[in-house]
Amino acid sequence: MTHVFDEAIALVPIAPAPEYVVRATTHPAYNNMVGPFGGVTAATVVNGIQRHPEVLGDPLALTINYAAPIAEGEWDLALEPVRTNRTNQHWTFAIRQADQTVATGTAVFGTVRDTWGDTESTPPSVPPVDDVEPSDFPDFIAWAKSYDKRFVVGGIDAKSDDSTSTYWLRDEPARPLDFPALTAMTDSFFPRAFLRHGTYMPAGTITLTTYFHATAEELAAHGARHVLATAKAARFGHGHFDQYGQIWSDDVLLATTHQLVYFKNPA
Amino acid sequence: MTHVFDEAIALVPIAPAPEYVVRATTHPAYNNMVGPFGGVTAATVVNGIQRHPEVLGDPLALTINYAAPIAEGEWDLALEPVRTNRTNQHWTFAIRQADQTVATGTAVFGTVRDTWGDTESTPPSVPPVDDVEPSDFPDFIAWAKSYDKRFVVGGIDAKSDDSTSTYWLRDEPARPLDFPALTAMTDSFFPRAFLRHGTYMPAGTITLTTYFHATAEELAAHGARHVLATAKAARFGHGHFDQYGQIWSDDVLLATTHQLVYFKNPA
Incomplete structure (x- = not known):
């Protein structure tokens, strides 16, 4: 049986040349407040590059x-391997929907x-994962139901002067970890401004960068267990804040991630 | 008199349409071991976007x-404002030299x-900047002479199990801080692997992301004083490491920055 995450990141070929284009379809299990969960969009890009006939190695940066x-x-993903060196490969991509470019980006893969x-x-x-209770997000954050998340600090109902959230996280139902799943997890942190104010407000990721430290062997060794995710902000102001995060498998640092988030003052 | 940094990031128009292209020229005062200092290349991109007729606001992310x-x-910079929203604007760019794409990237500007x-x-x-001695880098790192840098920890001659470098930094000669200069400073950290091994080895930035927390007013208030720069790595392995850095003006966090760096084992 296909896991719902694999359904969500599935791609069909549209054109091999002159521009290489594949097509994705948003999945209701990964909807967000407005549009799809950005982590699944990012994961779909990684999936697309991994399936490109010219791909070299594994993801290093996105x-x-x-x-x-x-x-x-439906949305279309145009992928271009701009430059292939001996040990790494540089990609650019664009996501288009209804003749509009709705996302852009770059990736580096390598051996x-x-x-x-x-x-x-x-x-x-x-504490060990079994000692921490799973928590639910409100229904309007649909994608959160596709994850088992157990907050040690900084849950979605909390209010704190420290924007740190730390939690155990895995796909729900459980699924062996791979690069697309890890990509999505690096965008799984709810907006840090929620935690500082103890309330919701308009907020959304503008740009996300993830560095993949894990090898494919390390992901295989991790299997379908929970990863440990932690993130915090450095500065809020002028309608934006940053977020720095890490994803761990025991003492193996799988990924570091950064994002810049747009927000409006709480009502 | 034009500051040498302004000479280094200068651009001349090549074509306004269908592709907007401007031309830069590498400057000997900012040469690195191989090619130009990447920070000046990044600064030139920011300069190019700031001078584009359609620019909206100031840099948020690069x-x-x-x-x-x-x-x-000479190298050519092609810039495209892919999408302009009410308060932010998304850019893609490519750097070309001799018909090859040698760099790619994206930027977000905003109000x-x-x-x-x-x-x-x-x-x-x-300690205060005046209590810390300026240090020199070896002659083959030419660009470092264009900065006054005063290391509190993690100088280029040090060897440490902690990859942190913290130093006072300003342009040499002094120059009022602006977004291009701040951009270059976020790439001013020498490779963290040098510090861990106390020696040089082949290493180079693959990808750099900088988030600009500072407003233009904060940069103007900073003036030509030293900023405080600090950076460290989270994980080294498989030929790469990450680096997370911050640039401060007193207690004002001007920028956070991340990069992924390629390295080979020391000889």
């Missing part, structure tokens, strides 16, 4: 800019090279 | 992907809106 709301229904390595960051100290 | 080395000499604000991060505790 930047996606959400230029306009995506409406429910795994054996080098010295070290992880300087440390995962947050948290 | 992602630049260094796909191939840029040779000394300043008055909202609630708060800075959660705090600047590192450091």
Whole structure:
């Protein structure tokens, strides 16, 4: 049986050349307040590049800019491998819907090279996943039902002077982790301004960048368990804030992620 | 007299349409080991967008992907304002040299809106700039001579298990801070792998993302003083590492920045 996430990131070929275009369809299980959950949009891009006939290696970096709301229904993804080097490959992409460009972005893929390595960051100290209760988001955040999320700090009902949220997270139902799923998880943090004010307000990601530290082998070793996700903001002001996040598998740092978010003052 | 930084980011018009193209020329004062200092390349893109006739507001976010080395000499910058919304504007760009695409990227510009604000991060505790000695980089890092840099921790001759560098930084000679100069400063951190190993090795930025928290007024208030720059890596491995950095003006967080860097094992 196909997992609902795989349904959501599925693509059909439209044109191989001169522009390589594939088509996605938004999935009701991953709807957000306005349009689809941006994490699934980003995951669909990663899926599209991974299936491109010229792809080299695995994802290293992704930047996606959400230029306009995506409406429910079909959208087209144009992918271009701009430059292929010996060990990495640079991509540009555009998402179009009804003759409008609604998202743009770039990606870097690359091969795994054996080098010295070290992880300087440390995962947050948290209780085991089974000791933390799953929580629900309000019904209007439909995509959240497609995740099992267990907040250690900074849940969606909390109000805090510290914008940090830390939680256990996995797809619901459970699904083995891969690059598209990890991509979506890096956009799973609800807007940090909600947490600072203890209330909802208009807010949405403008641009998201994720760096993939994990190898395919590390994702396979993780399996379908919960990852540990943590994020916080550095500065709020003038209608925007940033967010820095990390996704962990035990002591393996799978991804670091950053985004800039638009918000309006709470009512 | 024109400051050398303004010489380095200068642009001349090539074509207004159908593709908007301007031309830059690498400047010997900002050369790096191979090609120009990436920070000046990024700054030139910001300068180009700021001078575009359709620009809306000030920089909010920039992602630049260094796909191939840029040779000394002229390079062309193609800029496209893909979407202009009420308060923000999405850009894509490509840098071309000798019929090759050598860099790609995206930017978001926007207008300043008055909202609630708060800075959660705090600047590192450091001695005053006058109490810290300026340091020199080796001659083969030519661009570093165009900066006055005073390391509090993590200088280029240091070796540490902590990849953090924190330093006072300004243009040399002094120059009032603006968005292009701030952009360049967010790429001024030497590769974190040098600090971990206490030695040089092949390394170069693959992709850089900077979020601009500062308003033009905050930059004007900063003037030509030193900013405080700090950066560290989270994970090294498989030929890459990430870097997270912040640029401060007293207690005003001007920018947060992230990059993914390619490296080879030290000899």
